[in-house]
Amino acid sequence: MVPYLLKRLAQSVFVLFGITLITFLLVFLLPADPARMIAGRSATVATVESIRRELGLDRPLPVQYVSYLKGLVRGDLGRSYAQRAPVSDLIASRFAPTVQLALAGILFELLIGLPAGIAAALRRGTRFDQVVMGLAFVGVSAPQFVVGLLLIYLLAYLVPVFPLGGYGTPMHLVLPAVAVGLAGGGWYARVTRSATIDVLRQDFVRTARAKGVFPSRVVLKHVLKNAVLPVVALVGLDIGVFMGGIVVVESVFGWPGIGQMIWQAIQLVDIPVIMGGVLITALFVVVGNLVADLVYPALDPRIRYQ
Amino acid sequence: METATKANPKSLGRRLGAVTRLAAALLVVTLGAAATAQQGGRAVVSFQVDVSTLDPAIGYDWQNWSIIKSMFDGLMDYEPGTTNLKPHLAESYTVSDDGLTYTFTLREGVKFHNGRELVAEDVKYSLERVLDPATQSPGQGFYLSIAGAQEFIDGQADEVVGIRVVDDRTIEFTTSEPDAAFLHKLGLNFAHVVPREAVEAAGGDFGHQPVGTGGFKLREWVLGQRLVLERNPDYFEAGVPYLDELVFEIGVDPNVAFLRLQRAEVDVLGDGIPSARFTEVMADPVLSQQVAMGEQMQTGYVTINVTTPPFDDVRVRQALNMAINKDRIVRIINNRAVPANQVLPPLFEAHDPAYEGYPYDPERARELLAEAGYPNGFDTVLYAYNVAPNDRIAQAIQADLAEIGVNAELRTQAQSTVIEAGGAGEAPLIWSGGMAWIADYPDPNNFYWPILACASNIPGGWNWARYCREDLEERAAVADTLARADQAEQRNEEWRQIFLEIMEDAPWIPIFHELQVSMHSSRVTGPEGIFTDPMHIPVHYEYIRMAE
C-alpha cells in the first residue's frame, strides 16, 4: 500500500504541474489585458505600461511561469490584481465554507441517491421504480439556480424554517446542501440502480433467489459493495469538483465559497486568483480520485494495485 | 414613491446663488431633521460582488466608491444629494488670477481614525502616492496637470513640486496650465487623504486595513462575507453619521436580497431592485414608498467604429441612429431610464434640452443607407457585455438594426473581452452597457477626454468609436482653460456646442440615460435625495439614519 501511495504522490505532483501549466497558458490566451483592467478606464497609456511592468506582465511567458512556480514552492500564491490582497488570504477565508458545502452536498447526494437507487433496483419494473427514476430525471434536469430560489422562497421566506441564505450556522448549510444533493442525488440514484441490477444478475445471487431465499445479509452486503463502485467514482470526482466551488449554489444562497471567488476572478481577469483557485481545485481532484481508488479494494477485494 | 428633486446642475459659476438657496433649504431640512433625527442604529446593505479594496488610491468600482467616501475625506466634496462642489477638508480656498494656483486652508482638528491630527503634509503625501507608479493607482492620470507630476512619475524628481506645504494648515497646488475641472478632481476618491504611517504599517494591504478621517471607520472585515463599519465619534462634521453601525453583507444574490429586505434583514439593496420584481414593487402602495429614483451622470450608447467601412460614411452612422426604437428599449428595462439623444445626461448644465437629435425613423434610415450605397444593408458585428440586462438590450438593438437591413452578429462576452476588443479598435459596434460611461465628476469634459478625444484614440483607449476631430480637440482644450468662476457659463456653452457637433458626426448612438433606482427598508430614512445621491451610489451612507 505504501509504495502505491508514494507512487501516486509522485504522480500527483506531475498532475498539479500539468494543470498549472495548462491554466497559465489558457489564461494568457484570454483576450484581455489585466494591466488595463487594473489601470481602469481613466488611465493613460503610460500608466498601463508602468502597471504592466510592476506586475511583471511584460516578461516572456516562460519567465513568468517559472517565477510563479518559484513562488508556489515558497507558498506564495501572489496578490490579487483586483483586491491587492494575498491570494492565500482570499482562499483561506473561503476554505471552510467550501469544505462544509462540499461534504454536506455529497452527504445529501448519497442520502438521497443511494437508498433510492437500491430500492428501485430491488423493485425493478414496478411503479415505485418508475416513479423514483422519474424523480431522478427531474432532479437532474432542474436548473440549480431555480431549485435554489425555490427552496429559499418556500422554506426560508414563505415558511421561515431556514435562514434566507448566508453562512454561519448549520441551519444555513441545510438548504444549499439540499440544492446540491437533489441534482447529484438523481445521478447517484440512477447509477446505483443500474449497478445494483448488474450485480443482482450474478450467479450466486440468482441462485439464492431462485431458491426462494431472500438475499441473506451477506449476499446483500456483497451486492451493495459492488453496486456502489461507480458511485464511489462519482463521489471521488465530486470531492474534487465541489472543492472548486459550486458557483450557482453559492451565489443563490450567498455561500462564501471558492466558486464565487473564481467566477469573479475570471470576469476581471484576476490571474493570480484564477491560478490559485484552479490549483486548489486540482489539489482536491487529485485527493478525491485517490480516495476513490483506495476505497475500491475495500469494497471488492479482488481489485488490487501494483 | 419619492422622486429625488432633479439635482440642480450647478457649475462653479452659479455657486454663490446656489449656496444661498441651499442654505435656506438645508436650514429647513436640518430643522425638520432635528425634530425627528436620531443618532444610533444599525443598517445593513447587501451586495453580491465582493468589496475589492478600501484603499482610496486604488478603489475604482461603483461598489467601493461610496464606501470609501464614507471612510475618507478629500479637500473638496459634494453637497449630499447633489452635484454641487464645496470645500470639505478644506475650510476655504482661493484661486490665483491666472487660474494656476490653488491655496487651501485646512480645517482644524480633523483626526484620523488612529487618533492623529491631519496636517497639510498628509495631503501632499496622499496625492504623491497616487502619482507614484508603484501604487498602480487607476487615478494617476487625473493629476498630471499638477506641475512637476510627470517628472515625479518618471523618477526625475523626489517630490511633486506643484504641491507645496506652506504650513500645517495651508497647502498650495500649482497646475501647469489652467484646468477647469481641477477642483472636481480634488473631490475624487483618489485625492482623499491617508496617513503615511498606517499605509506603511499595512505593508501593501492598506486596502484591507483602511485608516482615514471619514465618518465611518472599519470595525470588522470577514473577506467574502461581511464588512462592518462603525461611527467615528471624532468626525469633524457635527451630527453625522447618524448610524452607529453600517454592515455590508457580501455575496447576496439580488433576488434573495429583495426577500431579505421584506424580512427587514437588509436595509438597502446595494444591487438595486431585481428586474423581475420591479413592476410588482412599483405597483405596491407600501413598497413603492421605499423606492427612490433619481438621475445619474450616465449615458448608455452604442459606439460606431468610424474608421471601419461602411461606418466611415457619416450617412451610415446617422442611419443607424434613426433605426433604434429607444422607447422600446427603455420599456425593456422597466422604464428605468430616459431615452437619450445626445452625449451628456440632463444632469449637466451643458446638456441641451432643446436639441432633438435623430428621430426614430426606419424609413429615412433605409433611404440614407441607400444614398450611401447600401440599399440592401450589410453585415456587421455588435459586441455586448453578457450580464443582464445588457444581453437583452443588445438583442433589441440587433433587432432594430435588422429592420433596416443591417445584420449584426451579436457577440455577448465577458466584460474584459469586450473592453479588449474595443480598445484594440476591432469592434465595429459595441453596446456600452455595464461598462458604460458614468462620469467620474460632474463636469462635461469627463464625457469627452476619455471616450471621444483624439488623445484617447489610441490602442487600449476607451474611445471605442475611434473618433478624432482635431478642431474639436483644440476647442475642448481651450474650454478647459476657462477655469475662473465667472467663465463657467461661457465654458458650458463651449462644451454644449462641442457635443452638438459631435452628434452631427454621429460616432455614437446614444440610447438612454439610466436612472438610479434604490430601494430601502422602512427602517431607514434620510434627507431628500440621499437615496439617489448622484455622487454616492447607491446611497450616501453618512446621511442615512433610522426612521423613528
Added chain:
Amino acid sequence: MGSTQRARGHERRAQVAVPRSDGAAAAPVAALAVDGAGGAGPAPGARRGARRAPSGWVRRFLANGAGVVGLVGVTLVVAVALAAPVLAPHDPARQYFDGLTLEGDPLPPSERFLIGTDLLGRDLLSRVIHGARVSLLVGVVANGAAVLIGLVVGVLAGYFRGTVETVLMRLTDIMTAFPALILAIALAAILRPSLWIVALVIALVNWVWIARAIYAQVLSVARRDFVEAASALGMSAWRTLLRHILPHLVSTLMVFGTLGISTTVLLEASLSFLGVGVQPPMPSWGGIINESQSYFLDAPWLVVFPGAAILLTSLSFNLLGEALRDALDLAERR
C-alpha cells in the same frame, strides 16, 4: 467453450443473441419484471451464439409500454426540431412591442402567445420549438461523444492496467481540474462562436465522469472468475472486452447517455453565456432558462416550458434506450 461453459439460463422469451458472461438464472429477479416471470434454471436448447428471429426484438420492444412512449417522445422531439420553421407560429427572433407589458414584463400564456412571451416580447412557443435543434444537437452529439470517450478511457485503464492505467487516470485528473470556463472564453475570442465549439468543450470536459465510473466497474468486472478464466483460455483481449465486460457496462452507459442530455443542455447555456456557442437571437432550451432564471417566481412559464422540454427529451431517450437494450439483450437479461 467446453467444460468451463456454465449452464446458461434462458430468457423467458427466445434464445440468446449476444453471449452472456455470467450464468443467468432468470426467475425471481425476472419475477419482478413488468412482463412477468419466466422459468428457473437453464432452458433446454439455449445455446451460446444462437441467433433469434430478427423480428423478435421488434416485437419485444413494442411489448414494452415504456419503450414505446420513449420512441414516441424521441420521434416527436426530432420531428419538432426538423420541422421547426413550419411548426412555429411566430418568428422566434421577432420582438413584439406589445409582447411586453407597459412596464416591460413578459406576458403570460394567451391566445396569441400560447405559452407566453419572453423578456424581449418574443413568442416563447416558437423559441422552444426552434430551440429543439440546438439542444438536440448538443445534448445528443456532445453528450454522446463524451460518453464514447469516457468509455474508451475507462475500459482501457481498467482492463489493461499498468502504464496505460496510470497515464489515462492522471489525464483524467488533469481534465477534471481543467478550467473549462477559461477555455470557453479563450475560444470564444479566437474562433467564431459556433455550436461545434460548445459541443467540443462539453465533450472535452464531461468524459471524465463516464471514464471514472466505467473504470470502477471494469476493475471489478474484469476480476470476476469467468473473465480470468476466459483469458486463461487464451481468448483475445478485445474479444473478452466485447463479450464479457462490455455487457456489464451498458446500463451505466445508458444512464450517462440519457441523463447526460439534461446536464449537457443546461451546460450549453452557461457556455453560450460566455460567448462560445449559440449567439442571440438563436434560441436554445438552456439559453432560455439561463436568461430568465431570476424571473422564475414572477414568470415561471419561462423556465417551466423549456425545462419540461429538456426533461421530456432526456426521459424519452432513456425509456427508448432501456427498452432497446432489453429487447436486443445487449446487457444481461432480466
